Amino acid sequence: METFEERISKYGKSFIIDFSILVRAVGIYESTNETILQMAKRLRDDIEFFLEESGEFTLKIIEGSFYIEGTRIKGGVSEIEIFTSLAHEFKKRSIGVFDFKSPVRTEDLIQLAYTLRRGSELSEIQSELENKLMKGVTVGGPVFMQKEEGIDLKDSYAVARRAYAKAFMAIKETADSIKSGTRVKLKKIKRALQLLVDSILTDESYLTAFTAVRNFEDYSSCHPVNVSILSVILGKKISLDRHQLRALAITALLHDIGKTEIPASILKKKTDFTPGEQELIKRHPVDGIKVLLKSFGLSETLILSMLVSFEHHMKLNLSGYPATSDGRRLNLFSRIVSIADDYDSLVSGRVYERKQLSREDALKLMIGGSGTLYDPTLIKAFAGIFR
Amino acid sequence: MNEEPGVEVSEEEVERVRDIFRALTVTIKTVTIYPRDNPIYQKFAAEFFGKFNLFFESYDELSIGVEQYSLLYKGNRVYHSEERNENIALLLFADGIRQIDFHKGITSEEIADFIDILRLASRSETKDDDDIVTLLWEKNIKNMGYSAVEDTVDDSLAVEESLLLEGIDQKCEEVSNIGSASYPSSATTSVPVALETEPLTENELNGIKNEFSGIEENLLLSSAVGVFFELLKSRNETEVFPEIIQNIGKIADIRMKNKDIKGATEILTDLRKISDIYDAPEQRDLIAAVIDNAGTPDKLRTLFSHSEPGDIRQYLVLLGTNSMPNMIHMLGELQEMKQRKVLCEILAEFGRQESGVLSQALMDDRWYLVRNIAMILGMTKEPGAVKHLEKVLGHPNVKVRREVVKALENINSEDTKNLFRVALNDEDSVIRIRALKALKKFKDPALFRTLKESASIEELKKRSFEEKREMLETLAVLGGRDVLPVLSELFKKRGLLEKDEITEIRACAAYGLGLINTPEAIALIEKETGSRKDILREACVRALKESQKSGNV
Numbered sequence: 001m002e003t004f005e006e007r008i009s010k011y012g013k014s015f016i017i018d019f020s021i022l023v024r025a026v027g028i029y030e031s032t033n034e035t036i037l038q039m040a041k042r043l044r045d046d047i048e049f050f051l052e053e054s055g056e057f058t059l060k061i062i063e064g065s066f067y068i069e070g071t072r073i074k075g076g077v078s079e080i081e082i083f084t085s086l087a088h089e090f091k092k093r094s095i096g097v098f099d100f101k102s103p104v105r106t107e108d109l110i111q112l113a114y115t116l117r118r119g120s121e122l123s124e125i126q127s128e129l130e131n132k133l134m135k136g137v138t139v140g141g142p143v144f145m146q147k148e149e150g151i152d153l154k155d156s157y158a159v160a161r162r163a164y165a166k167a168f169m170a171i172k173e174t175a176d177s178i179k180s181g182t183r184v185k186l187k188k189i190k191r192a193l194q195l196l197v198d199s200i201l202t203d204e205s206y207l208t209a210f211t212a213v214r215n216f217e218d219y220s221s222c223h224p225v226n227v228s229i230l231s232v233i234l235g236k237k238i239s240l241d242r243h244q245l246r247a248l249a250i251t252a253l254l255h256d257i258g259k260t261e262i263p264a265s266i267l268k269k270k271t272d273f274t275p276g277e278q279e280l281i282k283r284h285p286v287d288g289i290k291v292l293l294k295s296f297g298l299s300e301t302l303i304l305s306m307l308v309s310f311e312h313h314m315k316l317n318l319s320g321y322p323a324t325s326d327g328r329r330l331n332l333f334s335r336i337v338s339i340a341d342d343y344d345s346l347v348s349g350r351v352y353e354r355k356q357l358s359r360e361d362a363l364k365l366m367i368g369g370s371g372t373l374y375d376p377t378l379i380k381a382f383a384g385i386f387r
Numbered sequence: 388m389n390e391e392p393g394v395e396v397s398e399e400e401v402e403r404v405r406d407i408f409r410a411l412t413v414t415i416k417t418v419t420i421y422p423r424d425n426p427i428y429q430k431f432a433a434e435f436f437g438k439f440n441l442f443f444e445s446y447d448e449l450s451i452g453v454e455q456y457s458l459l460y461k462g463n464r465v466y467h468s469e470e471r472n473e474n475i476a477l478l479l480f481a482d483g484i485r486q487i488d489f490h491k492g493i494t495s496e497e498i499a500d501f502i503d504i505l506r507l508a509s510r511s512e513t514k515d516d517d518d519i520v521t522l523l524w525e526k527n528i529k530n531m532g533y534s535a536v537e538d539t540v541d542d543s544l545a546v547e548e549s550l551l552l553e554g555i556d557q558k559c560e561e562v563s564n565i566g567s568a569s570y571p572s573s574a575t576t577s578v579p580v581a582l583e584t585e586p587l588t589e590n591e592l593n594g595i596k597n598e599f600s601g602i603e604e605n606l607l608l609s610s611a612v613g614v615f616f617e618l619l620k621s622r623n624e625t626e627v628f629p630e631i632i633q634n635i636g637k638i639a640d641i642r643m644k645n646k647d648i649k650g651a652t653e654i655l656t657d658l659r660k661i662s663d664i665y666d667a668p669e670q671r672d673l674i675a676a677v678i679d680n681a682g683t684p685d686k687l688r689t690l691f692s693h694s695e696p697g698d699i700r701q702y703l704v705l706l707g708t709n710s711m712p713n714m715i716h717m718l719g720e721l722q723e724m725k726q727r728k729v730l731c732e733i734l735a736e737f738g739r740q741e742s743g744v745l746s747q748a749l750m751d752d753r754w755y756l757v758r759n760i761a762m763i764l765g766m767t768k769e770p771g772a773v774k775h776l777e778k779v780l781g782h783p784n785v786k787v788r789r790e791v792v793k794a795l796e797n798i799n800s801e802d803t804k805n806l807f808r809v810a811l812n813d814e815d816s817v818i819r820i821r822a823l824k825a826l827k828k829f830k831d832p833a834l835f836r837t838l839k840e841s842a843s844i845e846e847l848k849k850r851s852f853e854e855k856r857e858m859l860e861t862l863a864v865l866g867g868r869d870v871l872p873v874l875s876e877l878f879k880k881r882g883l884l885e886k887d888e889i890t891e892i893r894a895c896a897a898y899g900l901g902l903i904n905t906p907e908a909i910a911l912i913e914k915e916t917g918s919r920k921d922i923l924r925e926a927c928v929r930a931l932k933e934s935q936k937s938g939n940v
Contacts, residue, residue: 064454064480065536080477081469084455165552186516191535194524213555237587238595243525286618293630298637299516300604303611310614325617331610332598377591384586 012073015046020086059098097140104136160206163199166192184295193249228252230340237381251308258288315373408466410435449489482519483535493530636677655705682710711744735766746775754784765794835865856895863899894926901930
């Protein structure tokens, strides 16, 4: 079954093609020409499809790309010219947004195409649409996307802030994609965490501070970001290189991905878990493997993420869960993420009788487990982060 | 299609940039053909780098705008292509890059890295869901910058993002009581922890470093396989079973690609164990598909090119009978004797269960392969193989027919008897002799009557000494007392001018009489122990010795 996003991509393509052809055609034919009428009808049908799907919808043109309801509409190689031509028409007239709110008549669409063709700038087109009392559609100015270059890369605070937000969005979108069964875009996660790694390599202090900012309403998104940040900082302390740090950041961000299989009502529960719920929660390391296998192709990232998901609740002495074979040597990434995960959980009050520990108490407690629960070198390096 | 007027810039400056991208286009084409260390590629890369240097002699930065079909320098089109492949603008644009900057000081190594990235992207050779943006980050080209857009612009997420950012600012302000503008360079110093911790010693750091000497693929694959099998062995993971098995298959593929035969063998071994636990038909099918895939011709070629016979045997045994056609195909290609031997032994093992597959290969055009298959059928020692061998008993190639008779000897079942009888009429004496030897073992009196007809003087004259002897000895063994008249007649045959061919027949009859070993037979032989004909005398002496050895006289 197609998801909403997939349907948008599929029908969005027809929509852009039909729109582009109509705008071109009105430059050649009279409005009464049969070809024009046919094209307008097709465009009307495309619009009605989206209106039926979502009531109303928005077409945006950002940096030469089309987006319908936030999803980028990509043309095939043979359609690129058609896409580019329409984007160019809009750019020339500084048009960035079309809002379609109700069904549009065929003759209105032909009129819209003529208006676009004739109008030299946005205000002119807007007023012509108003004069014609065309109610189903409104036109807006250019949309600018927030980009990395929009922030001063020398401003460490701004970079850290943006990195945190991107990582937060990445895990949120990933979890949403998994729940809705759509493909997880690993490159999007990578792009998000590249900035996070660079930010930490430049100046880790801001992101370290941000981990103390807890949004309890959205713990399931903030916690993985915090764990990712703390893991990368610990990775930096033990001299992992930039490439390794990105891999570590990804695996840490995805360490709890198995929790997407647990109902939100259980995860958000403020009282103690029932034994059944506890059992369900304890399955998340294994469920993580399932989710990852279904979402990603076999790659270095998948394997590392799987290992971390599987092992992050196993302790150095192989206590913890899930039960495992004797003699297992926990992966370094798993040992790092385990420390970052436990720390963030302790200071968030998610474990240890749900009591929120201070940073100092949490670290004291964890140092007490050095050599048994945690890798002694790593826990020492971790404590050093807060020195 | 950019129709915007460009920024005021000299035509010479624009032409220099066009020149750079013309050179880049040629270099990209070259790099798809030649590796990075090839002199032809290096020549083009050097030329491309030279164009950069020329530009940077006058300018400090080269900033390029990216459109779907075009690259722009200060608004002027410096590259345009509507090609589907090797289109630099399209490649960059498709991955969201909208601007790319080269800075003065860029090195030839950095340029080569950039070309590599474009090459990977143009051939869709990126792995791990990489694109140009992630690859550029990985390469970390110091003298290059870029800006890129994302795939989605979700309004609801944008709102959430801005709320989050507001939250961060607000909380940071609360915690530190200072605004972002004056946030200290080391933010955490505002919330220090009063723990006495020592920095890591060099030994501790080295310990960790040694353990983690990079993200080593082989190690990772082993870990992944370990987790997969641990999951499969510990519980009934039916929901994700197909994905686990498919990925195990992929790892087995990588192992073979990396020529890690031992690693691939381990995976197959574990898969065989797992198939005992997961016995639902669809699960068995999935496991079987992975095992079958480990026996494709390509993988078998890798196996034989990079392993010792012991390792080859271990791997092949695990494949099972489904891979027999590919193994047979391989048998037709292999040159090395030891490897062929191993393969034949394995095929013989599998052939006991699936002799039909071997039978099909007997129809192959390559006589040497058919000969091997005949041998393998013999090695199976299965009576069921006789019917297959019968098909090639009349093969045009004598080497094949010889092998068929040998194979029939190995099987030695009742139904081989008729085929040996047929083989007696083969034009090749080696085959006929083998058939005689084989028939001798059956001790079937009915065979005596068949052979007796071939034991006429005229028939025997046509045969070699060895065949004559074998024929008459066989008669002796099969005929018992009935054979004495036949052999004694042949033994006594004389003429005035006894020809050598008659003497040979008499000598062979002597061997036969020796085997009968009755007093009458012995008496006959003894008479000729002083013969002037060397061949006859020698035969009589030997026959007597043999008969004395058997001790029946």
